[in-house]
Amino acid sequence: MAENGRDNIILIEDLYYSRGQKRIFNGLDIAFQRGKITAVMGPSGTGKTTLLRLITGQLVPERGRILIDGQDITALQRNELYELRKRFGMLFQNGALLTDLSVFENVAFPLREHTKLPERLIKHIVLTKLHAVGLRGAAELVPSELSGGMARRVALARAMVMDPDILIYDEPFTGLDPISLGVVLRLIKRLNDSLGITSIVVSHDVEETSSIADESYLISEGQVVASGTPSELKTHGNAVVQQFLSGMADGPVPFHYPGRDYKDQLLDRD
C-alpha cells in the first residue's frame, strides 16, 4: 500500500461533480495519509463541504474514483455504504446535534442505534467521551443550552463514540471565541496523536489549520492549486496561493463580482 513512503487511506482521482449548471470539481486529485492530519483549504463556496459529502458517499460524483483503503465507494451498495460509514466520524459545521435529545443521549445515539450494549456500559462509554472533551458535567443539558464551542465539542464526542478510524471536521473553527478555538484545536491534535485517527480538516482559517496540519491542500475552481506541508505552501510561487494565505482582498481571485464596466453603469450607458 505504501508507495514512495506514503500510506494513503483515502485516494481521490480525477473527480468531477456539478450542482445544476455549476461545475464544482473539475478533475480533482487528493490523497489523505493514514494517521495524519490533512487540511483542505479554499475560499467559501469552492465546494469543501461538497467534497466531504462525496467522500462519505452522501453525494455521487459524475466521474472519477474515491478509494477508501482501495475500495471504490462510488460502486458500493446502500448497505455496504452504511457499513463503511461506521468507520467515519464527522463533525458538521454547526454541530448538527439532535435538538430533541440531551447531550448524553446525543452521544449515546450511535451506540443505541447500532449496538445492544447494556445501559451501564453505554453510560461508561458516553461519560468517557464527554470527559475527553471536557463536558462530562454538561451531560444533562439540551443542545439549545450550549454555546457554539460546547456544541461542537459534544458533536466531537458523538463523532468519536463508535471509535472511528477517520474523523472529518467541517470548518471546526468558524465562529468560535479564541478560548473555544484553542480548545478545539488541541482536541483535534490530541485525538489524532493519541488514537492514531486519520483526520481531515476542512477550513478557510489558514493560521489555525496550518498550525496542526501535517499536509495541506488548497483547492480553488474545482482543482488542487497547491499542496504540501504548511511551510511548503507559505513559500509557494502561485499567486492564488499567496493571495489566499495572506488574505489579500484583490488578486487573481477578484474582489469584484464580474459585472458591467463601473463608469458605464453609473452613467447608464449601454
Place this chain on the structure above:
Amino acid sequence: MNRLIQDLWYAFRNFLETFGAMQLFLLRILAYSPKTLLTRFRLIAHEIYAIGAMSLVIILICGLFVGMVLGLQGYDTLAQFGAEEGLGTAVALSLLKELGPVLTALLFAGRAGTALAAEIGLMRATDQLSAMELMAVDPIRRVVVPHFLGGVISLPLLTAIFNMVALFGAYIIGVSLMGVDSGAFWSQMRPYVEVADVMEGVVKSIVFGVAVSVLAVFEGYNAYPTAEGVSRATTRTVVISAIVVLILDFMITAILI
C-alpha cells in the same frame, strides 16, 4: 401566449414530478412501517403524544362550536317540518360521515401537519438528517416513519373526539336551550345511524391521516435547507393538504354512496 402555455406546461410537469416523488416516498415509508410499528413503538407513541397534546385543545374548542352551530341550524330547519326529535340523528350523520373527518383533517393539517413539516425541515436545514446518515442511521426509518405513523394513528382518534364533543355541543343547544326531548335526541339515532355510516367516517379519517401525514413529512424532508425553505415547506403543507383532503373527500363519498 406561447409563453403562458410554456409556463403552464412546466408547472404541470413540475406537479407531476412532485406527485410521483411523493408516491415513491409513501411506498418507501409504508414498506418500513410494519417493522417500525413492532420494534420502535416507543418512538411512535412519543409522536402520538406530541401530536395529541398539540391538537387536543383546538379540536375540543372547534368541535364544541361546530356542534352548537349544527344544533342551531338543524333545529331551525327541522322545526319547520315539526321534526325536532330528529335533531340528534341529523347532527350525528353529518358529523360521522362528513364534517367530523373533514374538519378534523383540516385542523390537523394546520396544527400538527405544519409542525411535522417544520420539525423535519429544521432537521434538514441544521444538518441533523445528514448527521444521522453519516452515523449510518437511515433518517427515513428513524425520523420520517415514526412521525408519519404518529400522524396516521392520531387523526382517527382526534376525529372521534371531535365527533363526541360536537355531538355534545348540539345536545346542549337542542336539549338544554331549545327543549328537544333528551330521550328522543339519543334514541332516534339507533334506527337511522348504521354501521356503514360510521365506517364511512373511519375510512375517510384514515385516508386523510395518510394523505396529510405523508404530505407533511415529504415537504419537511425535502425542504430547501434554509430558514426560508422551511417556512415554504410549512405553508405548502397546509395549502396542499386542504386541497387534497377536499378532493379525496369527494372521491370517497362518490365511491361509498
